[in-house]
Amino acid sequence: MILEKKKMFNDFSASKGLRSTRQRDIILDIFLSTHQHVSVEELYLKIKSSNPGIGHATVYRTLKLFTEAGLAREILLHDGQTRYEHVVKGEHHDHLVCTGCNSIIEFEDETIEKLQEEVAARHGFLIKNHKMEIYGLCANCRR
Amino acid sequence: MILEKKKMFNDFSASKGLRSTRQRDIILDIFLSTHQHVSVEELYLKIKSSNPGIGHATVYRTLKLFTEAGLAREILLHDGQTRYEHVVKGEHHDHLVCTGCNSIIEFEDETIEKLQEEVAARHGFLIKNHKMEIYGLCANCRR
DNA sequence: CTTACAACTGAAATTGAATATCAAAAGCAT
DNA sequence: ATGCTTTTGATATTCAATTTCAGTTGTAAG
Ligand SMILES: [Mn+2]
Ligand SMILES: [Mn+2]
Ligand SMILES: [Zn+2]
Ligand SMILES: [Zn+2]
Numbered sequence: 001m002i003l004e005k006k007k008m009f010n011d012f013s014a015s016k017g018l019r020s021t022r023q024r025d026i027i028l029d030i031f032l033s034t035h036q037h038v039s040v041e042e043l044y045l046k047i048k049s050s051n052p053g054i055g056h057a058t059v060y061r062t063l064k065l066f067t068e069a070g071l072a073r074e075i076l077l078h079d080g081q082t083r084y085e086h087v088v089k090g091e092h093h094d095h096l097v098c099t100g101c102n103s104i105i106e107f108e109d110e111t112i113e114k115l116q117e118e119v120a121a122r123h124g125f126l127i128k129n130h131k132m133e134i135y136g137l138c139a140n141c142r143r
Numbered sequence: 144m145i146l147e148k149k150k151m152f153n154d155f156s157a158s159k160g161l162r163s164t165r166q167r168d169i170i171l172d173i174f175l176s177t178h179q180h181v182s183v184e185e186l187y188l189k190i191k192s193s194n195p196g197i198g199h200a201t202v203y204r205t206l207k208l209f210t211e212a213g214l215a216r217e218i219l220l221h222d223g224q225t226r227y228e229h230v231v232k233g234e235h236h237d238h239l240v241c242t243g244c245n246s247i248i249e250f251e252d253e254t255i256e257k258l259q260e261e262v263a264a265r266h267g268f269l270i271k272n273h274k275m276e277i278y279g280l281c282a283n284c285r286r
Numbered sequence: 287c288t289t290a291c292a293a294c295t296g297a298a299a300t301t302g303a304a305t306a307t308c309a310a311a312a313g314c315a316t
Numbered sequence: 317a318t319g320c321t322t323t324t325g326a327t328a329t330t331c332a333a334t335t336t337c338a339g340t341t342g343t344a345a346g
Contacts, residue, residue, distance in 0.1 A: 021341075058294085076219055080332070111258055123239060123250070130276060131274075134259055161323095163314095166325095201324060204305095223302080
């Protein structure tokens with residue numbers, strides 16, 4: 001799982017002529033060890049604690065590379081913090097976002113995905129990706 | 144249509160004890176005259192050209208009021224610009240966003256909306272609102 | 287093992303959207 | 317008209333994110 005991701009990034013680096021650096025290895029390790037939907041700042045602080053030398057800019061740059069390489073996905077919620085989640089090959093999910101406690105529930109719905117394809121086809125539109133976020137209150141926050 | 148919106152905002156203002164000001168009237172007029180999905184900066188520039196006195200902050204503040212009043216909706220795409228679109232009472236739509244030419248196609252799909260309700264119900268989640276954006280290439284940009 | 291050079295890094299500066307501040311102006315109930 | 321409160325807008329500030337650039341590092345060739 002983790003090795004597979006590292007291989008993915010190695011292959012990506014090779015294909016792009018990128019170099020292998022200590023910083024990228026460390027950032028990938030720590031990213032893979034975080035929970036889903038980690039914010040850049042959260043990740044940066046976690047990295048700092050074991051590797052004080054690594055800079056802000058490098059973390060931002062490297063997360064963009066992970067996204068390009070297909071092992072991370074950018075998430076923009078409504079809190080001004082960009083988050084990244086882990087991409088699992090062949091899987092896709094969307095989000096229920098609780099505005100009460102900020103928790104995020106993931107879900108998959110094959111029928112919705114199919115209908116999206118149909119909508120796109122009806123407009124001659126070629127889908128690259130999509131996002132769907134449902135905002136509201138989770139079971140805990142409702143009562 | 145436009146009169147109805149103005150009434151909506153008047154009612155909202157009254158209910159909140161807000162005052163009626165020249166600036167809010169102008170901003171509402173010009174907002175209602177813009178295309179869908181106008182960015183704050185676009186709107187601000189349009190306002191400036193006929194009303195040089197009106198400030199940046201007022202435009203931001205007033206758009207938030209429109210959103211609260213239920214006649215505008217905030218849209219965050221991936222270009223770092225907050226956009227606002229017109230809300231038509233009783234209607235809802237989502238977006239196909241072309242990454243080639245930045246055009247936006249609106250669509251409605253009642254079945255998808257129903258399925259979202261079901262997903263939420265399955266998780267005991269109470270929906271307040273949602274957004275769905277499908278990114279890709281429009282018919283023109285495909286070829 | 288050098289050397290050469292492009293890629294990479296990180297501290298610091300910069301950008302840019304959005305918000306906060308606060309004195310002056312304007313709305314409104316009396 | 318008066319008095320009080322809201323609103324405004326120039327300006328400052330915030331904060332995430334990007335850019336800059338001099339120094340460092342990876343790597344391929346000699
Ligand atoms: Mn997720
Ligand atoms: Mn729209
Ligand atoms: Zn919750
Ligand atoms: Zn297009």
